[in-house]
Amino acid sequence: MRIGELAERSGLSRDAIRFYETRGLLESHRSPNGYREFAADAVPWLAYVRTAQRLGFTLAAIAAHGAELREAPDSAAALSALFAEKIAVVDAKMSELAVLREELAERAVTGCPLRPEQQ
Amino acid sequence: MRIGELAERSGLSRDAIRFYETRGLLESHRSPNGYREFAADAVPWLAYVRTAQRLGFTLAAIAAHGAELREAPDSAAALSALFAEKIAVVDAKMSELAVLREELAERAVTGCPLRPEQQ
DNA sequence: GTAAACAGTGGAGCGCGCTCCAAGGTCAAG
């Protein structure tokens, strides 16, 4: 698949895809004419990237995770460990959100404005 | 309280605090000598700002929320509505994280690499 | 054969969220 099709299927711009490639988030090989060729599973991968990114992971972190996966020995155990690590990060984020939510809920009940007062 | 004390108590830099003020996240009045004076509750407010920010809210969004609170009629009902709105946003974020977590967990079990393959 | 649609590169620019710096005013201690 060439970049235009990947752009359409992933909902990203061509520029964003090229940018991701420079950041090591995506690999391609080149056709004889110099055009990038992407594998079909770049589409779900990019969907994952966007989700992770929207949830506050930096592109560098996502790329590092992907690189670890590529370099991991192909045992299910090693992969599981990597995912477990990532899941722990997600869980931590969820806990923080839970705390923030509780704080908001509490103030909603008490009517405490949670804001800088005059003077 | 002057900016140095607020910086120390909030763990932020003076520059960051001045920057927040330009973005409408924080108010101060000026002493006759031109120094900024902050209220004591700027400290918990900044703690809230940092938490919200770390969880993926932009400064603009946080400032907008703060402004709404300042402009809200001072009824408990109105404030509750504002907090309920914010809580809904937090809940949505948590749901997304739950989905991402599940996706990760599933792939950890199946050993599916979740990455762009060669070719 | 030509036009349109696609691809490539390099570089500038931009919004966000700051940090750092220079030049200067204020104030308390010695």
Place this chain on the structure above:
DNA sequence: CTTGACCTTGGAGCGCGCTCCACTGTTTAC
């Protein structure tokens, strides 16, 4: 009266995550 800590206001710069642009090459359709 100087020293030093603190404050002020610009303005430049920076890492992130792109976008946009100019210019060029390739492929496809008529």
